[in-house]
Amino acid sequence: MNGRLAVIGLGPGPLDLLTAEARAAVEQADALFGYGPYVDRLPVRDGQARHVSDNRAELSRAQAALMAAEAGACVAVVSGGDPGVFAMAAAVCEAVEHGPESWLNIAVTVHPGITAMLALAARIGAPLGHDFCAISLSDNLKPWPLVERRLRAAAEAGFVMALYNPISRARPWQLGAAFDLLRGVLAAETVVVFGRAVAREDERIDITTLGAADPARADMATCILIGSAETRIVQRGALSPLVYTPRSAPA
Amino acid sequence: MNGRLAVIGLGPGPLDLLTAEARAAVEQADALFGYGPYVDRLPVRDGQARHVSDNRAELSRAQAALMAAEAGACVAVVSGGDPGVFAMAAAVCEAVEHGPESWLNIAVTVHPGITAMLALAARIGAPLGHDFCAISLSDNLKPWPLVERRLRAAAEAGFVMALYNPISRARPWQLGAAFDLLRGVLAAETVVVFGRAVAREDERIDITTLGAADPARADMATCILIGSAETRIVQRGALSPLVYTPRSAPA
Numbered sequence: 001m002n003g004r005l006a007v008i009g010l011g012p013g014p015l016d017l018l019t020a021e022a023r024a025a026v027e028q029a030d031a032l033f034g035y036g037p038y039v040d041r042l043p044v045r046d047g048q049a050r051h052v053s054d055n056r057a058e059l060s061r062a063q064a065a066l067m068a069a070e071a072g073a074c075v076a077v078v079s080g081g082d083p084g085v086f087a088m089a090a091a092v093c094e095a096v097e098h099g100p101e102s103w104l105n106i107a108v109t110v111h112p113g114i115t116a117m118l119a120l121a122a123r124i125g126a127p128l129g130h131d132f133c134a135i136s137l138s139d140n141l142k143p144w145p146l147v148e149r150r151l152r153a154a155a156e157a158g159f160v161m162a163l164y165n166p167i168s169r170a171r172p173w174q175l176g177a178a179f180d181l182l183r184g185v186l187a188a189e190t191v192v193v194f195g196r197a198v199a200r201e202d203e204r205i206d207i208t209t210l211g212a213a214d215p216a217r218a219d220m221a222t223c224i225l226i227g228s229a230e231t232r233i234v235q236r237g238a239l240s241p242l243v244y245t246p247r248s249a250p251a
Numbered sequence: 252m253n254g255r256l257a258v259i260g261l262g263p264g265p266l267d268l269l270t271a272e273a274r275a276a277v278e279q280a281d282a283l284f285g286y287g288p289y290v291d292r293l294p295v296r297d298g299q300a301r302h303v304s305d306n307r308a309e310l311s312r313a314q315a316a317l318m319a320a321e322a323g324a325c326v327a328v329v330s331g332g333d334p335g336v337f338a339m340a341a342a343v344c345e346a347v348e349h350g351p352e353s354w355l356n357i358a359v360t361v362h363p364g365i366t367a368m369l370a371l372a373a374r375i376g377a378p379l380g381h382d383f384c385a386i387s388l389s390d391n392l393k394p395w396p397l398v399e400r401r402l403r404a405a406a407e408a409g410f411v412m413a414l415y416n417p418i419s420r421a422r423p424w425q426l427g428a429a430f431d432l433l434r435g436v437l438a439a440e441t442v443v444v445f446g447r448a449v450a451r452e453d454e455r456i457d458i459t460t461l462g463a464a465d466p467a468r469a470d471m472a473t474c475i476l477i478g479s480a481e482t483r484i485v486q487r488g489a490l491s492p493l494v495y496t497p498r499s500a501p502a
Contacts, residue, residue: 016270016272017272020274085380089380090380091498093495104485108376112372116400119363121335126344129344130341133383134382134384142381142499146502149408150382153407157399160398189297238356242348243343244348245341
């Protein structure tokens with residue numbers, strides 16, 4: 001008898017940023033699979049097993065979870081943010097497609113969550129209020145020239161950009177290279193926002209410009225927004241500024 | 252004394268797809284402002300005023316809400332999906348920037364929600380598992396040639412695309428024109444998904460190809476995903492297929 005597998009988005013961190021549906025799915029699971037810091041956010045429940053694995057072990061984690069589901073368990077794979085955005089849902093789909101045929105019979109459901117760019121955008125106003133794109137800067141799974149091509153295309157076409165996975169110990173230079181490339185296309189005054197650990201206790205948000213953007217301000221927990229030519233900052237005296245991209249765009 | 256204004260994302264429809272934070276913010280409000288069908292999703296609470304306005308009256312709705320907040324009320328502007336994605340948060344920021352100076356002192360908070368593309372993606376697998384963009388097809392607030400330029404740039408650079416506001420009575424031809432343009436860049440077998448009223452009772456999801464995509468399948472409540480060359484469909488016999496974009500991409 002098959003169990004089932006839920007891929008669950010935990011949002012940016014606090015439990016009140018989960019949907020009720022995602023929270024219920026976590027509670028129903030016999031076993032949780034996930035990257036340690038994500039699993040650690042969840043209250044411990046008696047009888048619920050926890051299988052913690054490394055950040056980069058996405059495919060093997062997905063396979064282990066599918067094996068447990070096939071054995072009859074109600075399994076949850078937990079993911080920060082939204083599981084469909086540079087996270088576990090694609091890894092589970094890959095594992096299903098390339099795994100044993102029996103895995104095609106495992107019921108897989110995905111519970112969406114608040115992905116990092118939406119959490120950061122909400123914190124500062126509405127920087128994603130117009131057309132935008134999301135790009136992972138990691139070149140572990142795609143060639144760097146492809147990242148560069150996408151950055152250039154998005155900048156030239158006037159998209160606001162959200163950069164995921166901007167930097168890590170193993171990928172120290174990519175964010176600086178991205179800023180350099182973008183400085184060749186966009187004005188130095190273009191709004192850039194670093195959002196680190198958004199909505200968590202150690203949140204740090206820096207609003208700056210492309211000309212002044214320093215890659216050293218980012219770490220693995222940072223999402224970076226690059227504005228379009230229309231993105232604006234509204235200073236508000238005692239209150240923090242609003243950063244937004246107007247709904248309308250010129251020709 | 253100033254009140255405050257919360258811009259709240261209601262997600263795709265069902266109340267269990269709101270975050271707990273968004274739900275609490277709705278409950279605390281003295282007055283709700285929003286498009287009728289969104290306000291109608293929310294349970295009625297004694298003493299909570301409801302100000303319903305038309306779909307296209309975003310700026311005047313934002314202004315009315317700011318006036319009520321300035322008068323001391325705790326105001327909620329509700330938005331389907333995420334308020335920062337083609338929704339009310341940018342309209343509120345515009346109203347603040349261009350309104351009376353006193354509005355700069357109104358505390359504005361944005362509560363993120365599950366935007367349509369994330370809800371649709373979760374329903375079918377992980378089509379947004381790699382770099383992607385979101386484009387509004389409405390040319391009410393931007394010139395159509397700009398929409399075309401962005402569609403072409405995104406397709407040529409290999410982004411998965413989520414198309415918002417694909418069609419309406421006043422904009423009947425734009426989606427067909429977008430498909431025609433994309434057929435000139437992408438293969439006819441490119442995966443296209445129509446997601447109408449996702450997660451609601453009248454949900455309808457059509458998985459098709461760019462070659463066969465019929466604009467008449469869409470209405471105002473539809474979000475459309477255009478896959479990249481990598482986006483795949485995994486057939487699963489009795490279960491519905493999984494649509495996903497692998498985490499890795501070739502050069």
